[in-house]
Amino acid sequence: MPSRDFPRVRLHVVTGKGGTGKSTVAAALALGLASEGSNVLLCEVEGRQGIARMFDVEPLPYDERRIATGLPGPEGERGGVVHALHIDPESALMEYLAMYYKLGRAGKALDRFGVFEFATTIAPGVRDVLLTGKVYEATKRNSRHKGAITYDAVVLDAPPTGRIAQFLGVNNELAGLARMGPIKSQADSVTKLFQSASTAVHLVTVLEEMPVQETADGIAQLREHDLPVGGVVVNQVRPRDLDDDDLSAVRAGQVTKRKVAADLSRAGLTGSGEMVLGLLAEARDHAERRALEDTQRALVEKLEVPTYELPLLVSGIDLGALYELAGLLRDQGLA
Amino acid sequence: MNASPERITGTPQHRPSRARTRVGPRALTGGRTLDVDSLIDDPHTGIIVCCGSGGVGKTTTSAALALRAAERGRKVVVLTIDPARRLAQSMGIEVLDNTPRPVSGVSPRSGRGGSLDAMMLDMKRTFDEVVESQATPEKARQILQNPFYIALSSSFAGTQEYMAMEKLGQIHADAQRSGAYDLIVVDTPPSRSALDFLDAPERLSSFLDGRFIKLLLTPAKGPARLMTAGFSMVTNALTRILGAQVLRDMQTFVAAFDTLFGGFRQRAQKTFELLQADGTAFLVVAAPEPDAMREAAYFVERLSEDDMPLAGLVVNRASPVPQGEVSAEEAMAAVARLRKNDPDSLTAGLLRLHADRVRMVEREARLRSRFEAAHPEVPTAVVPALAGDVHDLAGLRQIGALLAGERPT
Numbered sequence: 154m155p156s157r158d159f160p161r162v163r164l165h166v167v168t169g170k171g172g173t174g175k176s177t178v179a180a181a182l183a184l185g186l187a188s189e190g191s192n193v194l195l196c197e198v199e200g201r202q203g204i205a206r207m208f209d210v211e212p213l214p215y216d217e218r219r220i221a222t223g224l225p226g227p228e229g230e231r232g233g234v235v236h237a238l239h240i241d242p243e244s245a246l247m248e249y250l251a252m253y254y255k256l257g258r259a260g261k262a263l264d265r266f267g268v269f270e271f272a273t274t275i276a277p278g279v280r281d282v283l284l285t286g287k288v289y290e291a292t293k294r295n296s297r298h299k300g301a302i303t304y305d306a307v308v309l310d311a312p313p314t315g316r317i318a319q320f321l322g323v324n325n326e327l328a329g330l331a332r333m334g335p336i337k338s339q340a341d342s343v344t345k346l347f348q349s350a351s352t353a354v355h356l357v358t359v360l361e362e363m364p365v366q367e368t369a370d371g372i373a374q375l376r377e378h379d380l381p382v383g384g385v386v387v388n389q390v391r392p393r394d395l396d397d398d399d400l401s402a403v404r405a406g407q408v409t410k411r412k413v414a415a416d417l418s419r420a421g422l423t424g425s426g427e428m429v430l431g432l433l434a435e436a437r438d439h440a441e442r443r444a445l446e447d448t449q450r451a452l453v454e455k456l457e458v459p460t461y462e463l464p465l466l467v468s469g470i471d472l473g474a475l476y477e478l479a480g481l482l483r484d485q486g487l488a
Numbered sequence: 489m490n491a492s493p494e495r496i497t498g499t500p501q502h503r504p505s506r507a508r509t510r511v512g513p514r515a516l517t518g519g520r521t522l523d524v525d526s527l528i529d530d531p532h533t534g535i536i537v538c539c540g541s542g543g544v545g546k547t548t549t550s551a552a553l554a555l556r557a558a559e560r561g562r563k564v565v566v567l568t569i570d571p572a573r574r575l576a577q578s579m580g581i582e583v584l585d586n587t588p589r590p591v592s593g594v595s596p597r598s599g600r601g602g603s604l605d606a607m608m609l610d611m612k613r614t615f616d617e618v619v620e621s622q623a624t625p626e627k628a629r630q631i632l633q634n635p636f637y638i639a640l641s642s643s644f645a646g647t648q649e650y651m652a653m654e655k656l657g658q659i660h661a662d663a664q665r666s667g668a669y670d671l672i673v674v675d676t677p678p679s680r681s682a683l684d685f686l687d688a689p690e691r692l693s694s695f696l697d698g699r700f701i702k703l704l705l706t707p708a709k710g711p712a713r714l715m716t717a718g719f720s721m722v723t724n725a726l727t728r729i730l731g732a733q734v735l736r737d738m739q740t741f742v743a744a745f746d747t748l749f750g751g752f753r754q755r756a757q758k759t760f761e762l763l764q765a766d767g768t769a770f771l772v773v774a775a776p777e778p779d780a781m782r783e784a785a786y787f788v789e790r791l792s793e794d795d796m797p798l799a800g801l802v803v804n805r806a807s808p809v810p811q812g813e814v815s816a817e818e819a820m821a822a823v824a825r826l827r828k829n830d831p832d833s834l835t836a837g838l839l840r841l842h843a844d845r846v847r848m849v850e851r852e853a854r855l856r857s858r859f860e861a862a863h864p865e866v867p868t869a870v871v872p873a874l875a876g877d878v879h880d881l882a883g884l885r886q887i888g889a890l891l892a893g894e895r896p897t
C-alpha cells in the first residue's frame with residue numbers, strides 16, 4: 154500500500170536536524186509503508202549502523218537484509234517486508250565500477266595508487282554521488298533485473314537538514330565539474346529522479362526554535378533546487394496531560410495548594426507539602442514549554458506543507474515503540 | 489554569584505535531604521564533577537575545544553563558556569561554526585567576514601578586565617585566504633579559478649574540519665604575537681563522525697604524500713618516460729571513468745597547488761600538536777540520549793587514543809529533577825484513583841506529568857551511569873534543560889552558571 158498522502162512517491166527521503174530523531178522516523182515510516190504484500194527498503198548512508206541498533210540485529214553489511222515484518226493492517230492483515238541496506242561509499246564505488254567498467258587489473262592499480270581512498274574521502278562530492286547513486290539504483294530497479302529484490306518504496310535515512318540539499322543536489326555540482334562524459338550522464342539521471350514526483354523529502358523537527366528555523370531554511374533550500382518537499386514530521390511532542398483550561402489555570406496561578414493537597418490525600422498519597430509544591434512547579438514549567446511548543450507549531454503550520462505529529466516516548470525507543478510510531482504515521486496518512 | 493572554585497567542588501548543590509538522592513544529577517554521577525570555573529580561570533588553559541555529535545548544543549555550550557570566561561577576566565575569542573541566527577545576532581556575528589568581532593554587552597566583574605570577541609567560520613573564505621597568503625598573486629588567481637578548487641573549497645565534506653583547524657592555528661598564532669587573546673574557545677563542525685575532525689591533519693598529510701598526487705603531477709611535471717606501466721594504466725582507467733576534462737582540471741589544480749602543499753602539511757601538523765599540548769582542553773558535549781551518549785563515548789576513546797587532553801563531559805538538556813518522593817508507579821496509581829471520580833481531574837494531569845518526568849530522569853540517569861561505568865575518569869557537568877530557548881547573552885550567562893554548577897535556589 155503506498156503512502157496515502159504521497160501515493161506516487163517511491164523514494165521517501167527523511168532528513169532533520171541532529172537530535173530530532175530522523176532515523177527513528179525513517180524506520181517507523183518504513184514499517185508503516187510495508188503493508189501486506191509490499192516490500193520496503195530502508196537505507197542508511199552515514200555509517201552509523203543506526204538501523205541495526207534500532208532493530209536489534211547484527212551490524213548491516215553492504216547487502217539488502219530482511220530485518221522486520223511491516224506494520225499489520227487495520228484488520229490485522231499481516232504486514233509486508235522491510236529490508237535494510239547500509240550504504241558505504243567504498244562498496245558502492247566497487248559495485249559501480251564492476252557494473253559499468255570492466256577494469257580488471259587496472260582496478261587493482263587504482264586501489265594501489267590510493268585513487269579509491271581519494272575518491273571516497275577527499276574528492277569533492279564523490280562520496281555523496283556514490284551514496285545517492287546506490288539509492289537511485291535500488292529505487293529504479295524493476296522486474297527486468299533478474300534475481301534482485303524490487304521495492305514498492307525506498308526510505309532513505311538521509312544526512313541532516315543542513316546538508317540535505319547539497320547531498321541530493323551535489324550531483325549538479327559534480328556534473329558541473331564534469332561537463333560531459335560518463336559521470337555527467339549518471340549524475341543527470343540521479344538528479345532527474347530526485348527532482349521528480351517519485352521522490353518526496355520529509356523533514357523531521359521538534360517544537361523548538363532552532364530546529365523549526367532550520368526546517369524552514371531547509372524547505373526553502375529544497376525548493377530552490379527543485380527538490381520535492383514532502384511533509385514535516387513534528388517529533389517528540391510533549392504529552393497533553395493538561396488541557397488548555399488546565400494550562401491557563403496553571404499560568405494564572407489559580408491552582409491552589411489546598412486543592413492539590415486534598416486531591417492527593419483522596420488518592421491515598423499522604424503527600425508532604427513539598428510534593429504539592431513540586432507538582433505545581435512542574436506544572437508551571439510544563440505550561441511554559443507548552444506555550445513555546447504552540448508558538449513553534451504555529452510557525453510550522455505557516456510552512457504550508459502537510460504536518461504529522463509523533464509523541465515524546467518517555468521510556469525511549471525500542472522495536473515496539475517503532476511499530477507504535479509507524480501506526481501513528483499511518484493513521485495520519487504519511488505511511 | 490559567588491563562584492570560587494572551592495565552592496563549586498566543595499559543596500555541590502545539595503537538594504533538600506528528603507529528595508531521593510538517586511535521581512539527583514550530581515548525586516547520580518557518583519563520579520567526578522567537572523569543575524568548569526577552575527578550567528576557565530586557569531591561565532594555562534589557552535584553548536578549549538567543544539566536540540560532540542550534531543544537535544547536542546555544542547555551539548551554545550561554547551558561547552556560554554566563552555562568555556563566562558570573559559566575565560571572569562579572560563581575554564576570550566570564540567570561534568563558532570554555525571550558530572542559530574538569533575544567537576549570532578545577539579553576539580553581533582551574523583555577518584560572515586571571517587574576522588573576530590567584539591561582542592557588546594559583556595560585563596566583566598570589576599577589576600578583572602576580561603573581553604569577548606566572536607567569529608563565525610567561513611570555510612571557503614578561509615581556504616581562499618590560505619591560498620592567497622601562500623601563493624604569488626598570479627598563481628593564487630589561477631588556483632582560485634580552477635573548477636576543481638571551487639568544488640573542493642565549497643563542498644568537500646571534510647573542508648569545514650580542515651578550515652576550522654586552520655583558523656584555530658591562525659588565531660592562536662596571532663594571539664601569541666599580539667596578546668589580544670589568552671583563551672580561544674572552538675566549536676567544532678557537526679561531523680558525521682569524530683574521525684572527520686581529528687583525522688583532518690593526518691588525512692591531509694597522507695593524501696599529499698600519496699602516490700595519487702604524484703600520479704597527477706607526473707604529466708605536468710616530468711617527461712613521459714617516467715611513467716611506469718602502472719601509471720599509464722591508472723591514467724587510462726581514470727580517463728575512461730572521469731572523462732579527460734575532469735582529469736585535466738584535477739591535474740592543473742594539483743600542479744598549481746603543489747608548491748603550497750608543504751605549507752599546508754606543516755600547518756596541519758602544527759595545529760595537531762597544538763591540540764595535544766598542555767594548554768588545550770577538550771570538552772565532549774552530549775545530550776542524555778542513547779545516540780549522543782554513544783557518540784560521546786566514542787569521542788572520549790578517540791581523544792585518549794590520540795593523546796588529546798580531555799577535560800570532561802558536558803551533558804546538556806538534562807530533564808530537571810522532580811521534587812518530592814513519589815515514584816512514577818505511585819503517581820500513576822493515584823492517577824487511576826483520581827480519574828475514577830473525576831475523569832478531568834487536574835491533579836491527575838499533574839501526577840501524570842510527574843510520572844513522566846521521573847521516568848525521563850531515571851532513563852537519563854541510567855545512560856549517564858553506563859557512560860560513567862565505562863569512563864570513570866571523565867569528570868562530568870550536567871546542565872539541566874531550560875524551559876525556553878537560548879538566544880541572548882542573558883541566556884548564555886544562565887547556561888554558563890549552570891555549567892559551573894550553580895543552581896537557582
